[in-house]
Amino acid sequence: MARLVFENVSVRYPIYNARAQSLRHQFMRIATGGRIAAEAGHTVSVTALDEVSFELNSGDSIGLIGHNGAGKSTLLRTMAGIYTQDSGRIIREGRIATVLEIGSGMDPELSGYENILRMGMLMGMSLKEARSKIPEIEEFTELGDFLNLPVRTYSSGMTMRLMFAVGTSFQPEILLVDEMFGTGDAGFQEKAKARMHDLIANAEIFVFASHDHVMLGNLCSSVYELKHGKMTHLPDFHTKILEQSEQ
Amino acid sequence: MSSRWLETRRDISEALNRLPAALFLSWSDTRARYKRSMLGPFWLTLGTAIGVGGLGFVWSTLFKMDKATFIPLLSVGLILWGFIAGIVTESSQLFVQNAQIIRNLRIPLFFYPIKLVLRHLINLAHNAVVIVIVFLIYPPHWHPGILLAIPGFLLVVLNLIWMSLFIGMFAARYRDTETAITNFMPLLFFMSPVLFKAEQLGIGAWVVWLNPFSYFISVVRDPLLNFPTPSFVWPVAIGMAILGWAITLWMFNSRRTRIPYWI
Numbered sequence: 001m002a003r004l005v006f007e008n009v010s011v012r013y014p015i016y017n018a019r020a021q022s023l024r025h026q027f028m029r030i031a032t033g034g035r036i037a038a039e040a041g042h043t044v045s046v047t048a049l050d051e052v053s054f055e056l057n058s059g060d061s062i063g064l065i066g067h068n069g070a071g072k073s074t075l076l077r078t079m080a081g082i083y084t085q086d087s088g089r090i091i092r093e094g095r096i097a098t099v100l101e102i103g104s105g106m107d108p109e110l111s112g113y114e115n116i117l118r119m120g121m122l123m124g125m126s127l128k129e130a131r132s133k134i135p136e137i138e139e140f141t142e143l144g145d146f147l148n149l150p151v152r153t154y155s156s157g158m159t160m161r162l163m164f165a166v167g168t169s170f171q172p173e174i175l176l177v178d179e180m181f182g183t184g185d186a187g188f189q190e191k192a193k194a195r196m197h198d199l200i201a202n203a204e205i206f207v208f209a210s211h212d213h214v215m216l217g218n219l220c221s222s223v224y225e226l227k228h229g230k231m232t233h234l235p236d237f238h239t240k241i242l243e244q245s246e247q
Numbered sequence: 248m249s250s251r252w253l254e255t256r257r258d259i260s261e262a263l264n265r266l267p268a269a270l271f272l273s274w275s276d277t278r279a280r281y282k283r284s285m286l287g288p289f290w291l292t293l294g295t296a297i298g299v300g301g302l303g304f305v306w307s308t309l310f311k312m313d314k315a316t317f318i319p320l321l322s323v324g325l326i327l328w329g330f331i332a333g334i335v336t337e338s339s340q341l342f343v344q345n346a347q348i349i350r351n352l353r354i355p356l357f358f359y360p361i362k363l364v365l366r367h368l369i370n371l372a373h374n375a376v377v378i379v380i381v382f383l384i385y386p387p388h389w390h391p392g393i394l395l396a397i398p399g400f401l402l403v404v405l406n407l408i409w410m411s412l413f414i415g416m417f418a419a420r421y422r423d424t425e426t427a428i429t430n431f432m433p434l435l436f437f438m439s440p441v442l443f444k445a446e447q448l449g450i451g452a453w454v455v456w457l458n459p460f461s462y463f464i465s466v467v468r469d470p471l472l473n474f475p476t477p478s479f480v481w482p483v484a485i486g487m488a489i490l491g492w493a494i495t496l497w498m499f500n501s502r503r504t505r506i507p508y509w510i
Contacts, residue, residue, distance in 0.1 A: 016509070022421065082507055100350075100351040104347040117275075121271055124265065127271060
């Protein structure tokens with residue numbers, strides 16, 4: 001059983017400017033009592049998540065919408081345990097997979113096959129397990145002989161296919177996907193959709209951040225909006241989508 | 248025990264569980280670097296061999312030193328220095344370079360220093376071929392004390408792991424650390440007994456012992472080449488490991504969760 005519970009979770013994000021990241025300025029600040037390099041100490045803090053609470057259980061598939069910088073990626077990363085909350089409580093049960101940024105964890109100089117092993121091992125598989133996933137990934141990505149070529153020769157759509165295939169290959173119980181997933185062509189999107197439906201059918205949790213309302217409507221059973229770090233449920237999201245597509 | 252400390256311990260133990268993955272990845276990194284070359288990672292060996300051969304020949308002639316003493320001294324010293332300096336310099340990029348992975352996959356952060364040190368151990372293994380060749384030409388004096396080089400080397404590795412994590416965190420927060428390190432390393436090179444023995448400096452030898460890396464070279468090279476090790480070298484190296492680990496663990500514990508925001 002997968003479960004993901006947030007109780008009043010807040011994440012504050014320090015943003016360092018070039019001066020705050022400079023050791024020389026920090027020394028100056030200490031040495032001069034802050035008179036000369038007064039600016040150096042100022043790190044702006046952004047509240048990315050503000051007392052967010054929700055509970056997700058097996059079978060839930062939720063969509064996240066919101067403006068750029070509304071905190072969608074921060075929320076996904078906090079769900080994954082990459083960012084740690086400043087306050088509040090998080091309960092995570094189940095194996096988590098993330099498909100967040102295109103090409104992360106891949107070495108562009110190495111071939112597709114080598115990258116499958118690399119990514120698999122980064123995600124905690126043994127070499128043997130990672131090897132055993134290769135046929136399935138070959139089939140899913142349909143990249144054929146391209147898998148023998150270095151990943152730097154791939155288009156972004158191809159990299160996306162590979163990433164998505166590897167990310168979902170070890171049956172995650174909680175799958176977190178960010179935006180960029182739109183780069184694949186129609187054929188791939190169909191396949192990806194089918195795989196996500198499988199995952200959701202296998203009673204797992206799926207969280208998807210996107211600006212593509214139609215896709216959100218297709219994949220997610222409920223949709224939330226993030227605004228100024230607050231999360232609100234949009235109960236009539238699906239009916240609105242229907243209305244829009246009818247117009 | 249605080250939950251923070253439990254989390255830190257879990258980070259470290261999960262990283263150690265991933266040792267096979269770290270080994271695989273550092274090996275694939277090494278191969279990726281020499282991907283389109285004929286010799287592959289043996290370019291490292293060749294490069295070191297050329298360096299040791301050339302410098303050894305020129306300097307032994309210049310300083311009128313006995314080649315049989317100077318060349319083993321130089322080759323072991325240079326290779327150890329390359330190992331130490333490689334880890335220290337690259338540690339300033341430890342988290343910054345892996346920013347994309349850190350922000351997208353949940354991997355224990357202690358994994359990165361382990362991986363870096365492993366990669367340099369692989370390089371060192373390639374370079375060690377040169378030492379073997381040098382020892383075939385100028386056979387060392389076999390004595391039981393030579394075995395001390397093994398615990399000596401382990402102590403060096405233990406020290407380098409905390410240094411790597413410490414520098415990595417510091418450099419992630421303060422970006423000019425990298426420049427500072429690259430500027431200081433040549434100075435430390437001349438302050439370390441790579442090209443000479445510390446006692447050759449006579450009364451000025453204390454300068455060498457200001458440099459922490461001199462101890463690392465001494466605990467490995469002295470037993471290997473049957474040089475006497477000054478009595479304070481081992482205690483200082485062990486003390487550095489204890490104090491260094493204590494400070495680094497404290498810092499890692501209190502600042503670990505900030506790292507993804509710094510990079």
